[in-house]
Amino acid sequence: MKKLFDEVNSLDKRCYEEFALSEDILMEHAASSMASYIQENYKDKKSILIVCGSGNNGADGIALARLLFKAYDISLYFYSKAKSQMSQLQLNRVNKLGVNITDSLYEADIIVDCIFGSGLNKPLKTDAIELIEKLNDLNSIKIACDIPSGINKKGQVLSIAFESDITITMGALKTSLFTDVAKEYVGDIKVANLGLQREVYETQTNKYLLEKEDMILPLRTKKHNSHKGTFGHLNVIAGCKKGAGVIAAKAAFGFGAGLVSVVCHEELDLPYHIMQTHFLSENCTAIAIGMGLGKYDKKEIEDILSKDVPMIIDADLFYEELILDVLHKDIILTPHPKEFCALLKLCNIADISIIELQDNRFYYASLFTNKYPNVTLVLKGANVIISKANQVFVNSFGSSVLSKGGSGDVLSGLIASLLAQGYKSIDAAISASLAHTLAAKAYKKNDYSLIPSDLVEEVKKL
Numbered sequence: 537m538k539k540l541f542d543e544v545n546s547l548d549k550r551c552y553e554e555f556a557l558s559e560d561i562l563m564e565h566a567a568s569s570m571a572s573y574i575q576e577n578y579k580d581k582k583s584i585l586i587v588c589g590s591g592n593n594g595a596d597g598i599a600l601a602r603l604l605f606k607a608y609d610i611s612l613y614f615y616s617k618a619k620s621q622m623s624q625l626q627l628n629r630v631n632k633l634g635v636n637i638t639d640s641l642y643e644a645d646i647i648v649d650c651i652f653g654s655g656l657n658k659p660l661k662t663d664a665i666e667l668i669e670k671l672n673d674l675n676s677i678k679i680a681c682d683i684p685s686g687i688n689k690k691g692q693v694l695s696i697a698f699e700s701d702i703t704i705t706m707g708a709l710k711t712s713l714f715t716d717v718a719k720e721y722v723g724d725i726k727v728a729n730l731g732l733q734r735e736v737y738e739t740q741t742n743k744y745l746l747e748k749e750d751m752i753l754p755l756r757t758k759k760h761n762s763h764k765g766t767f768g769h770l771n772v773i774a775g776c777k778k779g780a781g782v783i784a785a786k787a788a789f790g791f792g793a794g795l796v797s798v799v800c801h802e803e804l805d806l807p808y809h810i811m812q813t814h815f816l817s818e819n820c821t822a823i824a825i826g827m828g829l830g831k832y833d834k835k836e837i838e839d840i841l842s843k844d845v846p847m848i849i850d851a852d853l854f855y856e857e858l859i860l861d862v863l864h865k866d867i868i869l870t871p872h873p874k875e876f877c878a879l880l881k882l883c884n885i886a887d888i889s890i891i892e893l894q895d896n897r898f899y900y901a902s903l904f905t906n907k908y909p910n911v912t913l914v915l916k917g918a919n920v921i922i923s924k925a926n927q928v929f930v931n932s933f934g935s936s937v938l939s940k941g942g943s944g945d946v947l948s949g950l951i952a953s954l955l956a957q958g959y960k961s962i963d964a965a966i967s968a969s970l971a972h973t974l975a976a977k978a979y980k981k982n983d984y985s986l987i988p989s990d991l992v993e994e995v996k997k998l
């Protein structure tokens with residue numbers, strides 16, 4: 537996993553104070569990282585338009601113009617006059633070289649957005665919105681310097697943002713690049729070193745971006761003397777919408793649980809390898825409950841929730857006060873944003889709209905897990921946030937391929953499967969979430985066509 541930071545100003549400051557690196561050195565490395573990226577990846581391109589604002593984001597752009605002068609046909613466009621000390625210094629340097637400064641926006645092969653970086657601290661004015669609209673309409677390769685202009689420090693987009701293909705971010709990864717809203721704008725994210733290796737530049741953090749290597753599959757290579765019970769017995773509680781439980785059960789079986797039973801009073805048409813029971817199994821090693829639950833018998837659900845068995849709770853139960861009785865336990869919750877808003881309200885943490893939640897996902901996820909430190913929260917979305925106590929992990933591999941009914945049920949099944957097989961809650965949540973999104977990524981048919989069973993088939997091939 538890679539470290540994520542809410543802000544890097546303090547890390548820059550540490551470079552000046554502890555390592556005696558000047559702002560000029562840091563900026564030279566920032567610009568030089570962008571220049572190398574462009575030269576390595578776009579050898580055949582000719583023209584580059586660098587659009588600059590008045591601060592140090594603009595200064596990065598001016599320095600980039602100097603570094604690529606003569607290698608490409610470079611033009612600088614100024615949204616506003618160079619104001620910061622560094623941008624004036626950089627401007628002085630390019631003026632001496634004779635870099636072209638233009639007042640027209642044109643469809644260069646590459647456009648680099650250096651209008652606003654981490655300094656964006658108020659809503660965009662109309663002229664900035666119009667500028668970004670025009671840039672977005674151009675059919676160029678689009679690179680954002682540090683962060684696409686229009687995304688603020690919290691990862692919110694108040695009006696519009698630059699739609700980049702690539703964001704080259706300075707020093708370290710920031711949480712603002714990993715909100716659901718930002719995902720529409722950031723493209724591929726690369727990190728530019730600022731004159732130090734990342735492990736030296738970075739300090740401690742409690743937030744991490746998950747990588748493929750963080751997925752621990754339930755491989756059986758070290759288990760030879762085994763039987764089906766070795767790999768756990770999952771009980772999935774099916775409710776009114778039985779399909780949800782069945783999808784979860786199938787996913788769980790495909791992800792390695794030795795036995796899977798669906799608990800349901802009505803007869804179900806299940807594949808032969810999945811069992812049906814009317815009550816919890818004596819030997820069950822994990823429970824999945826909530827998906828498709830609908831109307832239920834309160835006493836029965838209370839009994840199930842009171843069991844001392846690893847448990848994942850999903851969907852309908854986030855609207856029920858019953859859930860308050862188990863939030864002190866080591867359980868996993870997998871709400872989507874609407875369900876999480878309902879849960880926050882039930883817990884008296886906040887009464888907010890989905891928009892407000894989506895604009896502050898990290899904040900509310902942390903509020904919740906700080907209040908309930910034994911719970912592992914999997915807050916679904918375009919970038920899934922997984923959090924327990926003070927730790928936060930982000931899974932950014934998902935895509936709109938997954939925006940289908942039933943995708944969440946597959947996820948619950950995958951998590952439950954790992955719980956049944958003995959994974960710790962946080963490990964089950966991380967590995968199953970990665971498996972879910974990487975399986976969707978591996979799906980090669982049309983991206984509108986995925987159905988839950990396709991997802992399970994891809995999970996089997998991971």
Ligand SMILES: NC(=O)C1=CN([C@@H]2O[C@H](COP(=O)(O)OP(=O)(O)OC[C@H]3O[C@@H](n4cnc5c(N)ncnc54)[C@H](O)[C@@H]3O)[C@@H](O)[C@H]2O)[C@@H](O)CC1
Nearest residue numbers: 562563566591592593652653654655656657658659660682
């Ligand atoms: N501090 C450092 O050592 C480094 C800074 N770097 C660059 O510096 C950037 C931060 O620079 P700054 O702090 O100067 O900030 P920015 O360049 O992001 O922009 C801030 C400027 O825009 C103005 N502004 C903010 N919101 C506005 C709005 N909505 N409409 C109009 N004007 C607005 C501010 O008043 C300020 O003048 C980073 O994003 C990064 O690109 C990099 O060179 C790496 C090293």
Ligand SMILES: Nc1ncnc2c1ncn2[C@@H]1O[C@H](COP(=O)(O)OP(=O)(O)O)[C@@H](O)[C@H]1O
Nearest residue numbers: 916917918934935936938939941942943944945
């Ligand atoms: N645009 C997207 N990008 C990434 N992941 C997505 C996207 N849309 C949906 N998902 C994922 O798909 C799943 C949907 O779950 P959910 O909304 O509970 O659906 P359901 O209850 O119908 O199964 C979640 O894991 C979510 O993170």
Ligand SMILES: [K+]
Nearest residue numbers: 649652683685
């Ligand atoms: K920018």
